[in-house]
Structures are given as C-alpha cells and as structure tokens.
Amino acid sequence: MVNEHQHTCSASSSSKSDGSSSGSESSKDSSRCSTPVLDADRHERLREKMRRRQDSGDKWFSLEFFPPRTANAAVNLISRFDRMGAGGPLFIDVTWHPAGDPGSDKETSSMIIANTAVNYCGLETILHMTCCNQTKDEITGHLQKAKRLGLKNIMALRGDPIGEEWEEEVDGFNYAVDLVKHIRNEFDDYFDICVAGYPKGHPEAESYEADLRHLKEKVLAGADFIITQLFFRSETFLKFMKDCQAIGITCPIIPGIFPIQGYHSLRQLVKLSKLEVPQEIKDVIEPIKDNDAAIRNYGVELAVSMCRELLDSGMVHGVHFYTLNREVATTEVLKRLGLWTEDPRRPLPWAVSAHPKRRVEDVRPIFWASRPKSYIYRTQEWDDFPNGRWGNSSSPAFGELKDYYLFYLKSKSPREELLKMWGEELTGEESVFEVFTCYITGEPNKNGHKVTCMPWNDDPLATETNLLKEQLEKVNRRGILTINSQPNINGKPSTDPIVGWGPSGGYVFQKAYLEFFASSEIVTALLKVLKKYELRVNYHIVNVKGQNITNAPDLQPNAVTWGIFPGREIIQPTVVDPVSFLFWKDEAFALWIEQWGKLYEEESPSRMIIQYIHDNYYLVNLVDNDFPLENCLWQVVDDTFELLN
C-alpha cells in the first residue's frame, strides 16, 4: 500500500524494507543514518564503502599486515590493530602464509589473525588466500571457515608455487583467476574479492600487455577491486592505471605503497617481488644504509611525496600501505598526508565488532566495559545479539572460561612487569589495597613502579573514570576495591569529548555505577546502609560460590547508559543485567587467581593472600537510579565506613 505513494524527497523511501540498502547513499553525512546509531559502515560491503568514499571525494587508506610467528607477537599485533585502527583505515588485510598453516585454529594463523581483526578489533578485514598447490576442497574449506568467522573479503592470489619447475595442473588452481571463479561459483556474491595488479607487469608474465589481459580476466571473473604490488614512482602507477582503463578495467585500482623503513627490509622485499629499485633511490640509500633513522626519514619523505602525487592526480582515492607490521613510518606518512583521522566520536560507548551477525548489536552488560574482547569471545556462539533492549527472557549462554589461556584474553604485559606493578611479595590485604589505589591515582607504588593495568583492566584508567578519581582513591585505600565505575550524566551533548557517543545533535545520559570487591565485613555494613537507599539504589552482591543478594525487581536489566538522538529511537547501549552478572562474577573472581595469584609460587604467602580474597570477598555492583540528582553512591560508601568505625 505504501508503495503506491509518490515521493518527492530523496531522503525518504517508499517501503520500510528498503532501509537496509540506504547506507549506500553518497553523502558522507548520510552514513550516520541507516541504523539506529551506528555508521552505515557496519552494514555496507567493502566495495560499497569504497564507492561511497570515492563519490564523496573523501580520501582513504588501508593497511596490510602479515601473521606473526609467536603467540606473544600475536598479542602485540592485536594491540597494534587497536592503535592503528584508531586512525581510521578503510580496511586492513592479512596475508596468507602457506608455511604457517594459514587456515588453522592456531593463534598465529592468517585465518585467526583476520578473525581477531574483524571480531575483536572491529576492523573491516580482507583475508588473503593463495590457491596454488591446494585442492578445491581445501580452498572451499578455508572459504567456508572464513565465512563462518565473519570474514567478508578475500584477496585472491595465486601464491608462489612450491618446487623449482612449476607446471599447470589440469582442473587445478593454476592462476588467481581460477580462485576468483571458484569463489563466485561456490559462494555467489557473498565475498568481496580483491586481486593483485602489477604496475610493471607480473615478473613471470610474457609481457606487460599480456599481464594486463590477465588482470582483466580476473576482474571479469568477479573481482571487485585491485590492489597493486609496490612501485617506486607515481608515474609507474598512473601509467598502469591508464593502461588498465584503456583495455576496459573499470573497477577501483588501489596503489600499494611501501614506505622504505630500512635497508635490509627493502632488499628482501625487492628480492621477493623481483622489482628493481630505481637508481635515484639507490643513490640516496647506499650512503646511509647503516643509519636506520635516516633511511626511515627518507622513506617517509618518499612515500609522502609519492602519495601526494597520486592523490593529486585525481585518479587515486585511496592508498594501501605495506606496513611490514610496523607502526611508526606508516603512521607518520598518514599523519603528514592528513589521512590519519582519529575520530574521538564513538558510535557506541563500547568497541563494536565487525562480524556481520553482530551488526545490529547495540546493548551489552556494563560488566565487560574494560574487557570487550572477552565479552565478544564469550558470546561468539550467540546467533542473535541484543538490539534495542537486552530483554527479560533471552537466556544468555556465555562461553565458559576453560579457554582462559586464549591469547586475546591475556594481559599484554609480561610476568616480570606485572610483578613490578602488583608486588613481588604481598604482605597482607593492605598491600592489595595499595595496588588498587596506585592504579587509580597513577602514582608509583612503594617500589617506584606505576600500576598501568589490573587483572580486570589491561589499560590505564579511562578518561571518564578520571572524573571520579578522588573518590575512588579514598575508597580503594580502605578496601573497597573498585574495578568498574561511571558517573551519572544528565543529558550531555553526544559530542562531549569524554562521555559523548553516537551521532551529533543528541544527548547522552548515565546512571552512576560502582562495582567493587570488598570483604564480608564491609558487605555486612553496606547492606545495613543500603536499607536507607532501598528505593534509590539497586544492588547485586555475590561471592565466588554464587551467594547472591539483590534488591533488583525480578530479573530485569537496568539501563545505565542511554542516548537520545534526532530522528531516532532511543539507544541504551549498557545495562546492568542480573543474570549476566553471575557469569561475569565467574570471570571477575577467576582473574584474581589466573592473572594475579599465579604470578606467585603455590603455597607462597602472596599467593595465599590472593586466594583468601578470591575465596572470601564479595563482588558488589551499585546503581543510583536517580540520575538527575547528585550521585549518592559515595554517600553510601561513606555511611558504610562510618558504620564500621
């Protein structure tokens, strides 16, 4: 019925079901409209995002990484994803490392690193895949797994044949084009497909022209865009691009940029890619080959000027960086180009995942606020994610903690560093109180080390928590060991640099929240005090055995963060959910032992102190429902201490 109506305005659409495709509109501003709060980005395919950015004249960049060799290196790489992701890459890609069991479940495999980038870091990600020396079934298996993990983009490559004399296999995958065809045959339009272009022609191609024809075949077979091999002069790329266009290649062609970062890495790459370094570059580099800083500076200069030429040509809309898993040079180039844009605006108060099945997710329990990767990990098996409302009847089946060792749940810091921060030797519960206090204040501990992380929070204190610093310090000193808190907010602009989130023009709100461990003595006093606040404060108090004391009505979640935006429904991204709290409790208590206690020898006094706290303390959360009034939770805690005195 609605379909019969005429519409005179492009911003409106004739049927509700059209809404899902509306993210492809051209203006940059409209990208914030298609889902309740989040960027259209989350709903669009990579090729659509690329087209939208091109249409709006909004230049972009992307970053290439290779899988790490060790688990520790993987932890570091993931931190790098988070840091470099903050600069706003359109996508990252992860190379396929045939010798490293790339499709396996190893924490260092190409597949798992790409999975982590998408699911845990929320990055649009392309997984490379090579086809030579593999059977169709193997390839299909890899692709099915990639799809299952939420990967949506494949870079289809031939890969380097193994053995000296490579011969075409009948019915096998001999060229990247075979892989492109296979993906389209088996997975229809599910994946966005990228293929490689060679600005100087593939070293094994009969000729430059023959290579262009091969490239066109790959595009005709279904590739969506092209990323080129590295090159050293912008003219090389621009000529290549014109030649491509001349034979009818119309899809986006993205130049691959390699900022020279050192003499040896350059030599190795050149050897692998069979490229020749132009004489003018050799002339500069040879004299400074032992001065890493000088070479890097030169590399940055070179990359910046080449990128400028490319972007100024009007033919290039995005640039792709071969990072070699390094951060400094690429970041420097991007900053100098003005492409590095750290957007302080968050679509939601927590880090979103890029897995397609989580695209509608917009509500999470507050408990995992500092451990979003753990939350994503423990909910990875869910088929549906809360949207609009957490709900009363959804039964949250959180993953168990047996996979505790999993690398992305581990601390970034090595054992020695943790011992320095949290104490080589504990002398009593008070030494634990001191660690908490130092983490809050940022002051060094008595051995002169700053406490920059805690078992429940692998990063320094959030800016928002800083607002509560003074009160937090006071209570931690006295054994109210806080692990999560937020101030009340009564309608600040959504663009507020500290507490803002979501599209501009809105207002954000919060109920004050405080979560802490405390001894049973404190909890007994607290419960007496809470009687006075019965109608105002909701509480959940639980020990490791699951003894649970609460005044929450039934099993209802309490929304503690919400936002009101122009032309949208209400968003309430964090709730205090009584049921999830009992799952979080398991994790929160386990972290005492797994991250802290196990630093010490079994049976050692330090270990036993942690064990005592684990066995006897309670985990408490408090919500002050009266968000327009002054936060009463500090008064609750003060009253508790007064009662104890």
Place this chain on the structure above:
Amino acid sequence: MVNEHQHTCSASSSSKSDGSSSGSESSKDSSRCSTPVLDADRHERLREKMRRRQDSGDKWFSLEFFPPRTANAAVNLISRFDRMGAGGPLFIDVTWHPAGDPGSDKETSSMIIANTAVNYCGLETILHMTCCNQTKDEITGHLQKAKRLGLKNIMALRGDPIGEEWEEEVDGFNYAVDLVKHIRNEFDDYFDICVAGYPKGHPEAESYEADLRHLKEKVLAGADFIITQLFFRSETFLKFMKDCQAIGITCPIIPGIFPIQGYHSLRQLVKLSKLEVPQEIKDVIEPIKDNDAAIRNYGVELAVSMCRELLDSGMVHGVHFYTLNREVATTEVLKRLGLWTEDPRRPLPWAVSAHPKRRVEDVRPIFWASRPKSYIYRTQEWDDFPNGRWGNSSSPAFGELKDYYLFYLKSKSPREELLKMWGEELTGEESVFEVFTCYITGEPNKNGHKVTCMPWNDDPLATETNLLKEQLEKVNRRGILTINSQPNINGKPSTDPIVGWGPSGGYVFQKAYLEFFASSEIVTALLKVLKKYELRVNYHIVNVKGQNITNAPDLQPNAVTWGIFPGREIIQPTVVDPVSFLFWKDEAFALWIEQWGKLYEEESPSRMIIQYIHDNYYLVNLVDNDFPLENCLWQVVDDTFELLN
C-alpha cells in the same frame, strides 16, 4: 551454569526464564516489576490476580454487563466500559444471550462485546457461555473463536433449556459441569473457568445440599472460582460460603450483588431467577414503587450495607455487581465502599489492550494517540507487537479502512449534535478554522454550541494538550489545523499528574510534537522556514495522494516519548514512524469526508468545502529534537506566518 548458584534473597532468582512466573509474588508493590513497566496484571491469569489481591488484603470488585440490542447501544456500552473501567474493576463479564446469536460477528453479539472489552478497552473479561441445546462442535467452535479473539476466561453455565419439557441428552451438554469438563478436555488449562453458585440452592435442584454437591462437582471438574446468584441478605451468602467450605470447596466464592435500581427491573430479575424478595424489602419498596430516585437510593443503601457486612466478615475479598448495563447506582455503591479507585497513574501514555498477544506491546506511533481503538483495530492481525523498539525493518501491515463503518471507530455523538458543533452550513475554509479553534479554546461556536469532539478526536482536549492551548488557538485561527500535539518534557517525575506514566521513582521525557492540516500555500512557506531548522526539526508532509516530503533519515522512527525507571530498561512508548504515518494519513484524510463531509448533502457548498480541504491540504507533522531547550515549533509556525504576510 547459573543454576548452580545459591541465592539468599527471594527477590533474585536463579535463571532468567523464571522471570515469567514472578508476577505471582504476594506483595502489591511487586506487581509493578515483572515486565518492563506494566503491571504484572497484564501477564497474570485472572485466578492469579484474584489470589494476589486476596493475599495482599486488597479488596476488589467486578462488573457484569449484558450484550446490547442495537449498534448504537453497543457504542454507548463501550463508552461505559471505558468510564467504569477507570474505577478499576478486577474484571468485567458479558452474559451469553442465546437468542442474540451470541457467538457471531455481529457488533451486538456476546462474543464481539467481550472482544471489544478485552482488546479495545483493555479490561480483563469473562465471557459467559451456556451449553444446553448446543452440540459439542458448536461449543468448541465458540471456545476456539473466543481464544482467537484473546478471551481467556469463561463462565460456564447450563443456560435455560428451550421448550417446556427438558430432558437429558445422552452425550450432550446437560449441565454446566459437562461444559467445564469439555473446556478442560479440549483446551487444557488455557481458560480460567468460573461457575455459578446459588446461595439459596438452584431452583431446580432436589435440595440445597444436592445443589452444593453439584457445585463441588463443577469445581472438581476444573472450575477456578465461583460467582453467586444474587441474594438479599449477607447472612444468606455467608452461610452458603461456610457450607461450601464444609464440603471441601476451597476456591474463591464471589458474592453477586444486585443494587436495586427500580421496581420493574427488580420484579423481572426476581421472576427470572425464581428468587423471593424478603418481606422487609418489599415493605420498603411497595410504597415508593413509582419513585425511581427513591428506590435507587434505597437500593444503593441496601447494597452498601450488605457489601460492608460481607467485606467486614473477613470471608469476602471481592464483590461482583449485576449492573444491568447501568452506571449510576453501581458506581455510587463502589464509591461509598471506597472500592472505586481511579488511578491517575498510567502504565503507558496510551490505553493498553488486554489481548494476550499484545501483552509485550510497549511502542506505538503517536498518530493514533487520540484514536487508540482505531490503532488496535488496524493492527489486530499482527502476530507480533513492537516491544522495546519500533524497529526499522518491521513492515507494518495496517488493516485497510474499508471497515470504516465499524461501530467502535464511529463517533459517539449523533449526526444532529455533530452538525451543531461543526456547523449546519459552512461558508468557507474560515468556518472550518473556527471549528478547530472552538475545539481548542472550549468556547462556544457562533451558534452557541461547544465543540467537544472532532473527527480526529472523539473526546475533549487532553489535559496535556491544555498546556499548549494558547499557542494552539493562535495557529488554528490562521489555518494551521492541529489534530495532535505534545509539549517537550525534560525529565518530569513519572508520578506527574499530567504527563507522568509508568512506575513511580522514574522520569519521563518528550520531544515536542505538532501535527496539523494546512493549505499548500502555508506548506510552501513552511518548507522555506524549515530549512533554517534542518538539523533540529524533523518533518513529514504528505497530501492525500501520498506526495511525501520529509527530512527524516532513511525510514527511521523518531522516539518522542520515553521514560527512565529504577531498575529497568528504557521504555519509549511513542514514536513518529515515517512508514506508519502514510497509513495514518489515509485515515486522517478519510475522516474529513467520512465524519464531517458526509454530514452534508452531496454537492452542497458545505460538503464541497470539506472535499476541497481533503483534496488540497497537506498533513504535516513536526518534531523538535532538542527536548532540553524551549520548544521551537511555535517559532517555526510564527516564521511561516511572517513569511506569508
């Protein structure tokens, strides 16, 4: 996993799925906890509500009605349901009228009247059903239909046999107990079943004792509670109740109260029920039999003192009133007993339906704010109702308006009255403006008649709209013909007598909203003005042909009313939904013709004026998204008029 936890507090529960049964808690206060905002009432079965009220010592009443004979009488009865429903009956019941085709789709049938009470008036309703002279299939058909319509309670009766000499049919329904068994066999525990008790014994029973045994059989067969036939002395009921208990009847027994309202109705009822009026009552009534007011006063006195005796006995928790479809006497008795409790608190800003499939419904488009019955009617075929969020992708299939004549969409006022209010003869668009203005101001029109309803609103102006009266008057005078509006509210207590709703302790919010008809000249100026307010005001402007102009992002709904409550998720009961607006538009434009235009002769000047407006005006809605600031919509309208000058 959570199930392993111990719990020390009764308010918490071990698994989320337990939530659904939590409404049966005994304290009255907890009744507001089980679903996001609404009373547990909405989720509980009638027998559970009864038990909860009994446990909490909270006395209640219920009301019996019979189906009307004519469609007009039905419209009046439904208004009475709304008015008497405001006093807070635990339930109403509708008698089964075998001669009136009681199970049919006629607007006067028992089935449809009960359906209306549940779905459109939101009342817990018992449908009577008699079984004698009916086949099993007929009965099953009625019950299936009742279930489909959302009825959950049946009063199982034998009914009066047709014909002089009644004989038991083999395998037929001979007694109410057969019907009770049949309902339990065929519908398991779906229905709550009520049966009739006879304090003096059924007139056809062999003896009082035999009748008590029959009653016990009905209870054993599955009846949940008993409502008694009327009686004239409280001792009669109390003795009956003790006798029931003595033979092991433990279910609730509710006394049926008949306030004597007139001489003739008393005589008729006595004849039908074969009861004898006690001499002391006859002695009072006979001398005043022609004085209706005196008899009614006496009846009220009598009913009040009898109810007091019953309630004071401690054995009676609720009283059931035979209203004879009259309002005054019963309301008077209830008020004097202190049982009539008009709760100004609303669970949601709009009138909820009691259909079980709508129990989670908590979001509606604002457009039907003054026509909730029409909204319920047009969405009656929906399988799911919006809960928590209206959503982007739900495709609302609104019922068409072909059933326009349907009695509960019609005005309560007869044609002559409407003509007096809206004008016997219109002389131009200005006379229409005047009608709108008089409706807003409450002043009489030029012929001295107050305009107490409009085609879009069958009731006088809402208290909330009164807040905007001055501005509304001004704009209506100039041809901005308002049909819906609300002020902005930035966090008033949920107990606010005018704009409050939901449980206490919360805060309610609104975005300012204005909806009106206006000429294309005004709309042209308005659109120019709106450019200045582009980021602040969302608008939808549509004409009868469906030409639609909007600046709303995609097809997203805009939440315009929401509430924040202790320990709960956010509730946002009204939205401006762009898709629903186009369905509402059809209704809003059609009301011009159906309710107003058709009052006049075809081709008459008055009719043509209405037709002109219908064909040429636009329907406009405006939302000011900046709810914490002063409402800018009046400024928008002022700017528009200024531009026109």
